[in-house]
Amino acid sequence: xxxxxxxxxxxxxxxxxxxxxxxxxxxxxxxxxxxxxxxxxxxxxxxxxxxxxxxxxxxxxxxxxxxxxxxxxxxxxxxxxxxxxxxxxxxxxxxxxxxxxxxxxxxxxxxxxxxxxxxxxxxxxxxxxxxxxxxxxxxxxxxxxxxxxxxxxxxxxxxxxxxxxxxxxxxxxxxxxxxxxxxxxxxxxxxxxxxxxxxxxxxxxxxxxxxxxx
Numbered sequence: 001x002x003x004x005x006x007x008x009x010x011x012x013x014x015x016x017x018x019x020x021x022x023x024x025x026x027x028x029x030x031x032x033x034x035x036x037x038x039x040x041x042x043x044x045x046x047x048x049x050x051x052x053x054x055x056x057x058x059x060x061x062x063x064x065x066x067x068x069x070x071x072x073x074x075x076x077x078x079x080x081x082x083x084x085x086x087x088x089x090x091x092x093x094x095x096x097x098x099x100x101x102x103x104x105x106x107x108x109x110x111x112x113x114x115x116x117x118x119x120x121x122x123x124x125x126x127x128x129x130x131x132x133x134x135x136x137x138x139x140x141x142x143x144x145x146x147x148x149x150x151x152x153x154x155x156x157x158x159x160x161x162x163x164x165x166x167x168x169x170x171x172x173x174x175x176x177x178x179x180x181x182x183x184x185x186x187x188x189x190x191x192x193x194x195x196x197x198x199x200x201x202x203x204x205x206x207x208x209x210x211x212x213x214x
Contacts (some may be wrong), residue, residue, distance in 0.1 A: 009054040016084060016097045022077040024062045037098025038088060053108035056085060056148050068115050069122040072129060078113040083134045085110050089138045111177050114145035119161035120168045143173030154188055157196045166200035170210030177213045
């Protein structure tokens, strides 16, 4: 018997075939290294009537933190992802992307990549770029940001620049999606996550504290 309550799929990853080479992680022969479109998603879920839509999480596009902070060139592929999501949310696909006007309403929220290790000044510039690329209609769907910590060296999220970036997100009303790989990274990464949260909230007014999605 189908559930009679509304469902929001809170964490999905999609990408078009034309942009697979911009992803940082695929290896030759990886079964995930092919298009995963909204049409594929609808087919896989069966599109039940109570599925109201999804929250999109960034898919780890290639990036260069140093070049991004210098002249924004290192942010090209994450911003390309935002542009693709704008086409989904506005129902204006390019040929072969696997979505159409009927799918636009499914995109309820977007959590793009962000260069948190680069510090608050670079983050401010990056947020401006995301706003421009997303456009006025889609920008309100940007609900938070993610920078994968689970595969980074210990201490990456504990730098002053990273903490300042988190405080900026809280001040701007965005959440931060934080992955913790307890299985492969052990207790140290979990302990660091607790310290990150504590430092990001230290001295910050309650209404400006960044919300963590773990």
